[in-house]
Amino acid sequence: MSRLSTSTLRPLYKAAQVRELDRRTIEGGIDGFALMQRAASSAWHSFRSRWPQARSVTVFCGSGNNGGDGHVLAALAMQSGLKVQRISLKPLEELKDDAFRAAQLASQAGVGCEEWHPSIVLTGEVIVDALLGTGLNGEVSGRYRRAIELINSASRPILSIDIPSGLAADTGAVLGVAVEAACTVTFIGDKIGLHTGDAPAYTGEIDFRPLSVKAQAFFDIPPTAWRLDDALLSEAFTPRSRTSHKGRMGHVLVMGGASGFGGAALLASQAAARLGAGKVSLATSAEHITASLVRCPEVMAHAVRGGAEASELPEQSDVVVVGPGLGQAAWGQAILQSALQASVPLVVDADGLTLLARHWPDLRRDDWVLTPHPGEAARLLGCSVEDVQSDRPAAAQALQRAWGGVVILKGAGSLVAGPGGLMVCPYGNPGMASGGMGDALSGMLGALIAQRGDIEASAWLGTLVHALAADRAAAAFGERGLLASDLASYARELINP
Incomplete structure (x- = not known):
């Protein structure tokens, strides 16, 4: 029998490694906001390929760059003729940097925005989770916990952007509560925590989009693991x-x-x-x-x-x-x-x-x-x-x-x-x-x-x-x-x- 090689296997990374890949990509000449738009466009494509008949969507946006991806996706959905409900966990005027630019882009595209409150009524046929990204460390609490519980209780298909909110990117452990997605679209480097531990019960189908970033070209960032493949x-x-x-x-x-x-x-x-x-x-x-x-x-x-x-x-x-x-x-x-x-x-x-x-x-x-x-x-x-x-x-x-x-x-x-x-x-x-x-x-x-x-x-x-x-x-x-x-x-x- 022949010897085996890992060259055909997908590399898996920890969250800090993917953030470093992201930083170097921006440092190499790609504008950070342009990279965010690329990620949102990939997420929108993933959405459309799975729910082509959907006529409405509810997008939950957190306060960081993961929320920024959600704001841009909301704009793309509006431009495609969908009814869009955008819910922000933080007042738009308090957002910073690329997340603020993304929220402005959605508002300029005509997307309304509701601030989160516990009695909010969800109107979308599909829910997009852009609440918490891979930087989450502690247990989810407060309004984020209540928002995730509302999302899970809505009995509608969910697309999570980069990682189901509440799931630990490095371990696959649930940090108190996590979104139960039908599909997770993840970017740049696939995360080990999407594939083990509690993750299989929360990620749904995993759609990996490298965004034209060749992670393995950075030899000083070796993969944490490899994903076995048939x-x-x-x-x-x-x-x-x-x-x-x-x-x-x-x-x-x-x-x-x-x-x-x-x-x-x-x-x-x-x-x-x-x-x-x-x-x-x-x-x-x-x-x-x-x-x-x-x-x-x-x-x-x-x-x-x-x-x-x-x-x-x-x-x-x-x-x-x-x-x-x-x-x-x-x-x-x-x-x-x-x-x-x-x-x-x-x-x-x-x-x-x-x-x-x-x-x-x-x-x-x-x-x-x-x-x-x-x-x-x-x-x-x-x-x-x-x-x-x-x-x-x-x-x-x-x-x-x-x-x-x-x-x-x-x-x-x-x-x-x-x-x-x-x-x-x-x-x-x-x-x-x-x-x-x-x-x-x-x-x-x-x-x-x-x-x-x-x-x-x-x-x-x-x-x-x-x-x-x-x-x-x-x-x-x-x-x-x-x-x-x-x-x-x-x-x-x-x-x-």
């Missing part, structure tokens, strides 16, 4: 050699399935087989052998009563997946210890992560992938789940620094942190909120590492394939009732583009 699949999964054989496709060993917890290890084993591993072995409790043979006879199942019986198996494989259904009792601890003593790459998931945090808190390896959900991440970091979720990018990077290797922080907008940087997965859906999804991911990761050898690129691909397979399954039959066992067949299609 275009990677055709690059990664090229046709196999006609002389391929199973010995060249890698051997995955899944270790898990304590007494009473066999399903997780079986899901991981089958996922590894469907993702193209040449051989898959399973080390599990004796009571699960029959079920394994019935479910997937291609998997070589070994009954193990403890660490001694399992100790020789890891060195016979190319990668070990340990943790699914492992349990936290003596059996699981012994199995994990035998895996940790092996000199092959590991994928550690589920109970394996809890045992790591409890019994091996100082262990660090460069040849493993850890796949925590927020609760497991909190245990690995010794903090609260709220701490993890309040800044998921920082948590993922802290995990990678502390434990080494590659870390996949699961959840909405899964994050992959490794030596090569931070990746964000924009795919996946709420149907994945069911048992066994993480087990399927761990099996997919094992298969890809066994075939590729490169654990970081395999982590990117495994996260991507897992989420896209869930999206295909949901598109076929709906989100509710989506099972982890549904993913393997869709994943197989994806790796054979």
Whole structure:
């Protein structure tokens, strides 16, 4: 399989980086107000492409440049024949600089303006949110909070300009309250906080408009992260050699399935087989052998009563997946210890992560992938789940620094942190909120590492394939009732583009 490059992926930035890109663009000869007009024009185009039949619009404008974008968009809407309701959270005469010029432009175009008050009646078919931009740091309060609550309660489609007001641009956390947009049009540099944490519930469709600014030309402003894209699949999964054989496709060993917890290890084993591993072995409790043979006879199942019986198996494989259904009792601890003593790459998931945090808190390896959900991440970091979720990018990077290797922080907008940087997965859906999804991911990761050898690129691909397979399954039959066992067949299609 070919090596992967980030050159085709969209870079993601923090808010301060985008402000610096904006400053340098203006410094390079583009007038700041002209750049604001360009942004508003792009937002208007985004509006028109999504709601071409709309005859009226309500535009909420804040006090800064984000509000300035809203004022200019209101003028464009008026010039296009729409009925425009413009609502300002600050008296127009108190606005400054480009925001003041933008408000004047709208007034000169004949757009009326109402100052915000709690009993205001919204008249537009579509609402434009230009209240708060990417500079928001503290929790939203006062009239801005009440305005956002009114917008969300109006039951009308919403276009947010640059970022849904109330959403933190660097973390994707909601700062008290945030606009629930149907579409967010964002400018110059895409923001990491639009793609993880709470963001997927608030952004709607993300329409990125660079405004002719080539962000990557500024080499001293490196992206904070990269957005994974399904275009990677055709690059990664090229046709196999006609002389391929199973010995060249890698051997995955899944270790898990304590007494009473066999399903997780079986899901991981089958996922590894469907993702193209040449051989898959399973080390599990004796009571699960029959079920394994019935479910997937291609998997070589070994009954193990403890660490001694399992100790020789890891060195016979190319990668070990340990943790699914492992349990936290003596059996699981012994199995994990035998895996940790092996000199092959590991994928550690589920109970394996809890045992790591409890019994091996100082262990660090460069040849493993850890796949925590927020609760497991909190245990690995010794903090609260709220701490993890309040800044998921920082948590993922802290995990990678502390434990080494590659870390996949699961959840909405899964994050992959490794030596090569931070990746964000924009795919996946709420149907994945069911048992066994993480087990399927761990099996997919094992298969890809066994075939590729490169654990970081395999982590990117495994996260991507897992989420896209869930999206295909949901598109076929709906989100509710989506099972982890549904993913393997869709994943197989994806790796054979």
